[in-house]
Amino acid sequence: MAKKLITVTVNGILHERAVDPRMLLIHFLRDELNLTGAHIGCDTSHCGACTVDIDGQSVKSCTHLAVQCDGSDVLTIEGLTDKGVLHAVQEAFYQKHGLQCGFCTPGMLMRAYRLLQENPDPSEDEIRHGMAGNLCRCTGYQNIVKAVQYAARKLQEPVAT
Incomplete structure (x- = not known):
């Protein structure tokens, strides 16, 4: 399957990557961007350990495709801290x-x-x-x-x- 080019802003940083269309957002964050704060818990969206914020909504990243985030603004746990100050x-x-x-x-x-x-x-x-x-x-x-x-x-x- 051909990769798809996506552009996504994560924690205020613009990223452009070619991803497999079936790649889950949790794997994109953890494996492609090395943002390991969101955890893989149940793989079914029941536990919420993988929750991130996408365009102002809570989303469970274990059942959300990375390609669905093309053009989106994603906030992860790593992005909550502002210049070393806890949110x-x-x-x-x-x-x-x-x-x-x-x-x-x-x-x-x-x-x-x-x-x-x-x-x-x-x-x-x-x-x-x-x-x-x-x-x-x-x-x-x-x-x-x-x-x-x-x-x-x-x-x-x-x-x-």
């Missing part, structure tokens, strides 16, 4: 112990990021519903919810000038 959701998961083994964490962080873009002040029920597509086998989710609440408050703080 509020990263700080929140650290401060509120929203992780244990860490395998699901990149996907959780990316989903929390998008959830807070869509709803800057979610209730606990809205957080639980919004994060329902991302599974964690280690926690009871309580600290994940607390972390998202912390991040929501942090993102609403006035920016110091």
Whole structure:
């Protein structure tokens, strides 16, 4: 099968690559761009460990083709940090112990990021519903919810000038 040339912006950097039309986005990110933050968990989009942000939407990259991203803007966990400063959701998961083994964490962080873009002040029920597509086998989710609440408050703080 002939490769297809795609142009995609990942974490603010433009990439042009020839890819197999059947290549999954998770493999493009990990194997072609060496961005290994998103994890391969279930290969069926059930666990959410591979969640990334594409054009302002949470997407599970284990079932999304790289060619579908041609012309798109992709944000991965590696792109959340800004010049060495943790994003509020990263700080929140650290401060509120929203992780244990860490395998699901990149996907959780990316989903929390998008959830807070869509709803800057979610209730606990809205957080639980919004994060329902991302599974964690280690926690009871309580600290994940607390972390998202912390991040929501942090993102609403006035920016110091």
